[in-house]
Amino acid sequence: MLLYDYFRSSAAFRVRIALALKGIAVERRFVHLLRGGGEQKQPDYLRRNPQGLVPALELDDGVVLTQSLAIIEYLEALKPEPRLIPDDPVCAAQSRAAALAIACDTHPLGNLRVVSYLETELHQGHDAIVNWRTHWATLGLAALEGLIRPAPFCFGREPNIADICLAPQVFYAERFGVPLDAFPKLRTVAAACAQHPAFVAAHPAAQPDADQAPGQAP
Ligand SMILES: N[C@@H](CCC(=O)N[C@@H](CS)C(=O)NCC(=O)O)C(=O)O
Secondary structure (H helix, E strand, C coil), rough: CCEEECCCCCHHHHHHHHHHCCCCCEEEECCCCCCHHHHHHHHHHHHCCCCCCCEEECCCCCCEEEEEHHHHHHHHHCCCCCCCCCHHHHHHHHHHHHHHHHHHHHHHHHHHHHHHHHHHCCCCHHHHHHHHHHHHHHHHHHHHHCCCCCCCCHHHHHHHHHHHHCCCCHHHHHHHCCCCCCCCCHHHHHEEEEEECHEEEEEEEECCCCCCCCCCCC
């Protein structure tokens, strides 16, 4: 399988964590979100993912899967252990809810194309952009703080789909100076993730395409 990846992408980070947790090896092709106006907008990539977003996972038969959570559900079906979605139906629903609170309701508001639109089309300045990022990230993290019950991962002793979404969102918050002081539960989970080998291996800083690119990709 071939993962279309970008080191700082929160959504790609999720898939890298899931792959590492399951011990699934993939080839990777890096899609630089800033270089050349954004490689994700080039026709070659849009043929694979018409949304122009990373990640995408190309299967050996050429089928391309998009959307990080759909890709993770595919990996779960491909290799069920370790479970990323708990067997217990209530815990599964709660874990999915936490994951979706990040992936659907928080992360998109800080995405590159959203923030770029604010800057270039709506002519918002630096302070307004910082305010926007901080407002939506904080609102999302505050909700998450109420949704999880760390032990030390979001819903138990092992990481699941909720942790897979939480760690990249915490990375985003730290990167943009969004304070976590008010969120002790999130800090507990973030600390557990920071010590887990799969999360360490998947971290943006550990990726071969990591660079010091200027600009603010998601
Ligand atoms: N819901 C999608 C989100 C994917 C997404 O937003 N990817 C970002 C990087 S985290 C991206 O490719 N942004 C490019 C852009 O905004 O132009 C998923 O979970 O896969």
